[in-house]
Amino acid sequence: MPRILTQSQIDTFWKDGCVFPIRVMPKEDALELRRRLEAFEKEAGGPLKGDLRHKSHLLFTWLNETVHHQKIVDAIEDLYGPDLLCWNTNFFIKEANNPAFVSWHQDSTYWGLNKPDVVTAWLAFTPSNKSNGAMGFIPGTHTADQIPHRDTFAKDNLLTRGQEVAVDVDESKAVTIELEPGEISLHHVRLVHGSPANPSDDRRIGYAIRYIPTSVGQVAGRDHATLVRGTDTFHHFDLEPRPTKDMDPEFVALHKQIAEESAKILYRGTDVKSYNDPKALHDNRAA
Template sequence: MPKVLSPEAIERYRRDGFLFPVETIGSADAAAYRGRLEAFEAEQGKPLQGAYRQKTHLLFTWLNDLIRDPRILDVVEDVLGPNLFCWSSSFFIKEAGDPGYVSWHQDSTYWGLSEPTVMTVWVALSPSNELSGCMKVVPGSHLLDQVAHRDTFNEHNLLTRGQEIAVEVDEKDAAMMPLEPGQASLHHVRLFHASPPNQSNDRRIGYAIRYIPTHVRQVVGEKDSATLVRGKDDYGYFEHEPRPDADFSPEAQALHAAVSERQVQVLYRDTGRSTFRS
């Protein structure tokens, strides 16, 4: 029996490729997570950038707690089953009035995973609406196969390679997914999705957590790593990532750097690039 989602909600996710809004951590916890992020940024004297926006749960204990939060994992288990890895996580931060955007794409394009049994839980830490550049999706597009993409490396595109779908996407088919802080959306790895620039006077902060069942494998890179967040791993396809010993500790930074280097080899393969874009 499902733990959180109704059978009807699970069917909608399987039919449409997305589900929102899903109540997860609540507004108070979202504000607390945003506060910790911005306290770190103030300490560093700059916004979180580059590789630090990727797999950030390996750097901070509080984000490692977030990817394991039962309010999130119960939802994921209802769709993917009881044995779960967090394969990656990413901050998608659009500053107020910034031209940053996300082009139409499928997540599965460069991830190198063996099958599309992958869910992203996009947790809003600030208001995500049409003015601030919330996500928009094409319902049912996840039922298509992997489609061709082209790399743009556009400086304002928040994706790793500035990748975009190489065929025209009809905007009239798109559905917007506004979220309040503490709510989340779920989307399938092959769903067509994008988001426009933030035209509001506040930052738009989202934390995207990518979950896979433990039977999924990495097939294009050397042995990959992931964080076991629920159940057990009977396959051994991924090295198990430890919790950070303390926030932004030297040990956590060293592990994150090693994992990021390996991830870059997968995400930027055949481009000649060796670091995440700032």
């Protein structure tokens, strides 16, 4: 029996490549996550950028607790079984009245994983809707194989390489994912999706948690992941420890090492060396 998803939601995920909304925590809990994020940003002197937006669950205990959140992991287990890793996490933050956008793309393009058994739980810290640049997707496109992409490194594109699908997208078929704080959407790694800019007067903050069954491997380099449920009998990834305090110096050093290795995978074939490389890092870049 499914733990949290209904059979209808499971069927929708496999048919369309995405299911939403799924309430996983009270609105107040999600707003507290936003408060913690913005308290750190205020102390640090500005919004998160560069490698701080990647694998942030290794730096902050409250984000590590989030990737282990029972209801979120229950939903992933309903799709992919009981042995699960959190492979990566990424903040997608669109500042108010800002041109930053996400081009139409498939997540799987540069990740180096050996099979498409990957699902993203996109957790809303703020409302996400048509007025502030919510994500949209083209239903059913996850059933296609990998689509060719082109790199743009466009200044306002929030993706690592500004990648976009190198084929025409029928935007008339797009579905907008509207979420309230504390709700998630689940989308498949091969789903074609993207999002427009945020013209509203408030930030739009989403936290993308990438989950894989332990059977998935990495073929493009050394990689790390966090075991969130069950056992890992495959040992394809170096398992990440859990931080016991925020910005622990040992974990800051570990995070830097892991982020550098992750960047080598995501930017392979380009001259970009890290998430903090000037070519990859713009004021608006989120991932």
